[in-house]
Amino acid sequence: MDEIQQRREAFKATMKRLGLNPNRWATLAGVPEPxxxxxxxxxxxxxxxxxxxxxxxxxxxxVPELYGAQAISPPQSIGELPTAKIVGVVEAGAWREAVSLDEDLGNIRFVPHPAFRADQQFAMRISGESCNRVVQDGGTAIVVPYENVPGGLDALAMRPDPPLVVFERQRGGSFEYTIKALHRTDDGFELRPVSDNPRHQDVVTLNENGDTDSVRIAFVVVQVINSVF
Structure with a gap:
């Protein structure tokens, strides 16, 4: 077995040890599965x-640990990973009670984003096609409450790719949660669609102080998990 094949087999062994498949790992990492x-x-x-x-x-x-180099802390199998509490549903046009971090709609095992504590990361289920360019119907977004993101809007806007955020729109006592991409404009910030469905192409402007219709960033998406099936 030549060196290239040895590296490939070591990589496959790491993937198996982590309990991942190519689809799940590519999704976690944000790289093309092909x-x-x-x-x-x-x-x-x-x-x-x-x-x-x-x-x-x-x-x-x-990177060396991907190919079998000894890890300081051995990688966890999928059964040993922490769980994120599912606290709500992302669905355009669905008006519900406000998402509460005390809500418990189940749990999902996940690889925590290294920039945040595991207990700061939560899960939201995706229903419909309002963000299907990045998270499919039935998928899951791992999110961090906006107030836990250092630097706020200015720090988010400095990222090379527009960050995905869960915005909360309030009308009276009802709330809608949708995922869009945050963009800086000459006038401030706006939330642009990440869907190829014509019904979900609206551009939203942040407005936290509206009397009857307020829009604020509730969570920042740090990971997406799309269903394999």
Whole structure:
């Protein structure tokens, strides 16, 4: 077995140890699944450095550890991972009671984002096609409350890719939760659609002080988990 094949088999062993499959790992890391599969199937000899870094970061490993280098802390199997509490549903046009972090709609095992404590990360189920370019119907968004994100809007706007946020729209005593991408404009910030459904193409302006219709960022999305089926 040559060195390239040894690295590939070591990578597969890491994936198996973590209890992941190519779809789940690519989703966690935000990399194209075909890129990962091309390496696993031997169609390419290696992956780009940035791809390796994303895959490693998604499971709290270093790049050498992906290929079998001894980890300081052994990677966890999927059964040993912490659980995120499901606290609400993202669904455009559905008006409900406000999401509460005390809500308990079940749990999902996940790989915590390394920038936040595991107990600061929660899960929201996705219903419908309001954000289907990034999270499919039936998928899950792992989110962090906006107040726990250092630097607020200015820090979010400095990210190379527009961050995904869960915004809360309030009308009277009812609330709607939808995922959109945060963009900085000359006049401030706006939330742009991440759906290919024509019914969900509205651009939303933040307005936390509206008397009858307020819009605020409730959560920042740090990970998406799409259903394999």
């Amino acid at each position: 890129t990962l599969r091309a390496f696993l199937n031997g169609r390419v000899h290696s992956m780009r450095g940035i791809t390796e870094e994303k895959l490693a970061r998604a499971v709290s490993l270093t």
